Amino acid sequence: MVASQQRLTRGLLLLALVARVFVGLLAARGVFLLGEGRMQAALAGSIMEGRGFSMPREMLYPDIPPERSNPLLERTFEFYREVDGFYGVLRPERPTTFLVPGYPVFLCGVYAVFGVGSHLAVRLVQLLLGMVTVSLGLALARRFLSGRRYALAGLFIALDPFELYYEAIPATQALFSLLFIGGMLLSLRLISRPGWKGGLAAGLVWAAAFYVRPAALPVFLWTVPVVLVAGRLSGRSIAGSAVALGVFFAAMVPWMVRNHRVSGRAILLPTQGGVQLWEAAGRPLTDHFQDETRGARTLYGPTRRYWMDRVDSRRLAEFPEFTEESEWYRDSVLYSRMTRFIARNPLYYLHTMLLRFAEFFKPFPLNVFSPVYVLAGLLGFFWVTVFAGAGSILAALRRGPGGFYLATSVWGYALMHLITISGTPHRVAIDFPLMVLATMGLAHAWRRLRAGRPGP
Numbered sequence: 001m002v003a004s005q006q007r008l009t010r011g012l013l014l015l016a017l018v019a020r021v022f023v024g025l026l027a028a029r030g031v032f033l034l035g036e037g038r039m040q041a042a043l044a045g046s047i048m049e050g051r052g053f054s055m056p057r058e059m060l061y062p063d064i065p066p067e068r069s070n071p072l073l074e075r076t077f078e079f080y081r082e083v084d085g086f087y088g089v090l091r092p093e094r095p096t097t098f099l100v101p102g103y104p105v106f107l108c109g110v111y112a113v114f115g116v117g118s119h120l121a122v123r124l125v126q127l128l129l130g131m132v133t134v135s136l137g138l139a140l141a142r143r144f145l146s147g148r149r150y151a152l153a154g155l156f157i158a159l160d161p162f163e164l165y166y167e168a169i170p171a172t173q174a175l176f177s178l179l180f181i182g183g184m185l186l187s188l189r190l191i192s193r194p195g196w197k198g199g200l201a202a203g204l205v206w207a208a209a210f211y212v213r214p215a216a217l218p219v220f221l222w223t224v225p226v227v228l229v230a231g232r233l234s235g236r237s238i239a240g241s242a243v244a245l246g247v248f249f250a251a252m253v254p255w256m257v258r259n260h261r262v263s264g265r266a267i268l269l270p271t272q273g274g275v276q277l278w279e280a281a282g283r284p285l286t287d288h289f290q291d292e293t294r295g296a297r298t299l300y301g302p303t304r305r306y307w308m309d310r311v312d313s314r315r316l317a318e319f320p321e322f323t324e325e326s327e328w329y330r331d332s333v334l335y336s337r338m339t340r341f342i343a344r345n346p347l348y349y350l351h352t353m354l355l356r357f358a359e360f361f362k363p364f365p366l367n368v369f370s371p372v373y374v375l376a377g378l379l380g381f382f383w384v385t386v387f388a389g390a391g392s393i394l395a396a397l398r399r400g401p402g403g404f405y406l407a408t409s410v411w412g413y414a415l416m417h418l419i420t421i422s423g424t425p426h427r428v429a430i431d432f433p434l435m436v437l438a439t440m441g442l443a444h445a446w447r448r449l450r451a452g453r454p455g456p
Contacts, residue, residue: 008151009138016134016158020127020167027123027168034119037170038062039086043099044107045116053101057092060084079288083322087275089330095262097271098327100255102211103172119170126174130167133174134158136181137432143188144399144406144436153439156384160435161376162428172212173428179209180216180429184409187223188402190240194231199240203247210248211255214269215426218416219409220248226408230401263328271327274334281352282317282338295366299355307348316341356418360427361385381431384438391441406433 026032034041042059046052060081085091090098107122114121137157145153166173186202202223209216224241231237252268259267283289284300285308311317316337322330342349363385364377392411395403410433417426 005142005146005150008154009142012138012151012154012158013131013134015155016131019159019164020130023164023168024124024127027127028120032123032165032168035169035171037119037122040099040103040172041107041117041119041122041170043096043101043104044111047101047104047108048111048116051093052095053104054095055086055090055092059086060092075288079319083319084324085322085327085330087272088319088322089271089275089327089334091327094327096327097259097263097267098331099270099272100211100214102208102213103175106175106212107170122170123168126167126170129178130163130174133163133167133178133181133432136178136185137435140181140185140188140432141436141439143185143402144395145439149439149443152442153435156380156435157432159380160431161373161380162424162431166425166428171425173425176209176213176216177429177432179205179212180219181432183209183216183220184406184433187220187227187409188405190223190244191227191230191401191405194227194234194237194240196239196243199243200247202240203244204251206244207248207251210252213429215413215416215429217269219413220244222409222412223405226401226405263326265328267328271331274331274336274338277338277342278317278319278334280356281342281349282319284352285311285314285317286319288319294368298366299359300352303351303355307345307351311341311348312344313341316344353418360414360417360424362424383442384431384434387438387441387445388434389441390444391437391439394440394444395437407437410434410437 039055039059042056043053046054046056060077062077079088080086087098090096110122110125111118134157138154141150141153141157163174163177166177183202183206186198186205190198190202202220206216206220206223210220224245227237227241227244231240256266256268259265284296284304289296289300289304308314320330320333320337322333325333362377363381364374392407396407397403399406410430413430414427
């Protein structure tokens with residue numbers, strides 16, 4: 001049994017390697033666009049040029065080929081220039097706390113070897129790291145699945161089209177997926193075998209994940225009570241939890257000290273909460289929604305038409321007229337306005353949350369993409385949407401503390417993004433755990449079908 005599983009794992013890794021070689025060849029031919037990776041690359045360039053963690057002003061004046069220009073892009077950068085800030089908040093040529101520095105530092109490492117601006121090198125390094133991510137995903141699957149169920153989940157883990165896509169573009173998702181799955185595995189080990197060494201490893205990896213995407217923070221914090229309860233408050237569970245917390249927050253000290261030095265505030269979380277709420281709930285009701293992408297118009301258009309004259313205090317949804325205000329002040333103003341707007345329009349906010357639920361779990365994009373992309377999304381993720389809920393219940397109730405942690409962490413992560421802002425890029429990190437959970441649900445449904453006993 002062990003030997004056959006090892007052969008299966010090697011076969012799945014070979015399949016994952018072939019897929020990544022193919023995607024790497026496509027990336028070398030320029031198939032995948034740079035997208036928002038341009039901003040991360042600009043931050044990395046500033047660091048390497050000795051200007052610190054700040055955005056260069058020339059980024060406000062992008063050199064966009066005519067064939068790629070569109071009204072939305074032109075209006076967006078016109079808006080950025082009017083308020084002198086990316087997303088209306090991030091001020092150019094000033095120290096920023098809008099983003100965390102983990103991914104730009106990773107880019108600096110690649111640039112130090114291959115040269116500044118070597119986007120192809122970044123793509124290829126990420127595809128290589130994707131093999132590690134797949135290995136971790138398979139290790140996660142083996143904790144809960146075996147035999148044909150492991151083979152099925154492993155197949156989709158090796159060929160997950162969303163993971164492959166984000167490994168092929170300079171964006172945070174690929175590096176975050178690696179650290180997130182690694183953090184989950186170490187947390188599961190800490191739950192089953194508590195101790196200070198496990199706590200040390202988990203704390204370090206989750207801290208690295210936070211520096212890439214702060215969405216790691218609540219999942220890490222959730223590890224602590226699960227470890228304590230699973231260990232029945234034993235000395236080893238207390239030691240493991242305490243060390244994990246201590247290491248994690250010790251790793252946050254340099255970031256907070258730096259932020260206090262540049263802003264006067266010991267900021268931990270990025271200054272983008274207000275922008276996220278505005279993008280999700282405010283923007284669809286403002287003139288900024290004009291000329292939006294097809295996907296946004298499809299998703300939010302009917303909502304905008306229905307709620308435009310029904311919401312209370314719509315002026316709070318408008319973007320403030322900023323001039324010289326600091327980044328952190330802008331974020332606080334936006335956050336205050338949007339929370340007041342949401343409090344006065346709870347039904348509207350609930351409506352947008354349901355829309356974001358659809359956006360978060362959709363298996364294909366709403367914008368214009370190649371039919372190949374759409375087909376890949378349907379084949380790679382639609383079944384997960386159908387079976388992951390049932391699998392999560394089974395894992396939480398029948399697979400001990402580890403299963404409970406896996407299910408609750410995944411859905412807690414999803415809920416966090418539904419409350420704030422969402423979309424496929426934010427979901428990619430939990431694709432592999434969702435595939436494991438969906439396989440549990442699918443296997444249970446198949447057993448019931450073969451037994452001729454539909455129902456729970």
